[in-house]
């Protein structure tokens with residue numbers, strides 16, 4: 001008997017929901033399986049859309065994808081808001097990257113020079129110009145750079161809007177944890193289950209813990225700064241993301257472990273670094289401290305495309321988005337929905353093929369000779 005479902009998406013985080021939305025818009029009968037949609041890494045994420053500030057050495061192809069996806073964000077946000085009526089906290093004030101000490105500035109300048117070499121939009125600013133832009137910055141800040149194309153969105157609002165968009169598009173929600181792909185009744189399966197993708201596909205998706213804080217400055221308009229501020233503060237890396245409703249997100253640790261314990265040491269370090277860069281944060285209310293695990297891969301780039309699990313049918317995979325799952329949602333959704341609709345793979349996907357980690361048949365995992 002042929003299935004009534006064209007595409008089953010496993011995982012209802014921002015990646016799976018965006019894919020399901022785009023699949024339904026292409027006329028595919030779509031179901032989304034998740035016992036707790038929105039409960040993964042996105043429930044904790046800051047929501048920075050940072051193709052430029054996160055253009056790191058040795059990641060040129062990933063940077064290209066980040067830039068591509070960030071360029072899709074204005075239309076994606078506008079369409080989502082128009083379809084659902086949800087305001088998703090998409091802000092385009094830009095990002096300031098700042099350095100506290102001389103050593104911090106030298107470290108930052110190396111990266112800015114690399115990023116300028118890629119023709120990414122950055123203006124390096126002297127301290128006085130920085131504080132003209134953002135008076136809340138500490139007078140101790142030694143220098144910085146403005147990245148006008150690095151924006152932000154509120155991931156929790158994004159996920160709520162996507163749920164409404166899925167309802168409106170007729171996607172059926174299946175509140176069920178998938179443990180075996182062969183039990184899923186659909187003509188095609190897309191695995192977009194974040195960290196849960198490893199168990200379903202055998203692909204190397206590892207948890208990378210991040211601890212994050214939510215502060216509150218009072219009511220709307222009470223936050224004394226409007227840019228996302230990312231900083232180097234005495235060799236500690238921190239970011240502050242101001243929301244229009246008075247919330248400020250401060251993050252985040254990057255730890256090679258998978259638990260979700262919030263530690264006193266991490267809270268201390270994040271608050272100290274935040275206050276070093278923006279002193280007024282010490283007056284804010286500390287509302288929430290949380291941890292979750294990003295879905296990482298061995299090369300920190302996502303897994304996008306066809307994959308053949310051992311002994312199973314080929315499936316589409318969209319996972320391993322690590323620190324970039326919010327910014328990469330629009331491009332991932334378009335590219336994977338095109339594949340689900342029968343298109344040939346866009347060349348932009350080639351560097352991200354899950355096949356780069358496939359274990360050759362007949363050779364056990366871990367044997368690399």
Ligand SMILES: Cc1cc2nc3c(=O)[nH]c(=O)nc-3n(C[C@H](O)[C@H](O)[C@H](O)COP(=O)(O)OP(=O)(O)OC[C@H]3O[C@@H](n4cnc5c(N)ncnc54)[C@H](O)[C@@H]3O)c2cc1C
Pocket residue numbers: 010011012013014015016033034035036037038039040041042043044045046047048049176177178179192193194195196197200209210211212251252291292293294295318319320321322323324325326327328
């Ligand atoms: C502290 C922190 C800060 C971050 N900040 C940013 C940021 O500023 N910008 C950015 O772009 N990214 C950021 N990220 C990364 C971002 O949150 C992730 O890349 C993104 O959430 C990945 O989306 P996803 O949909 O693949 O996975 P997730 O959001 O983890 O969602 C996975 C979903 O799959 C479901 N699931 C799992 N297993 C199964 C199964 N077997 N069956 C059915 N459903 C299943 C889960 O219930 C969950 O709903 C941050 C992450 C952390 C932890």
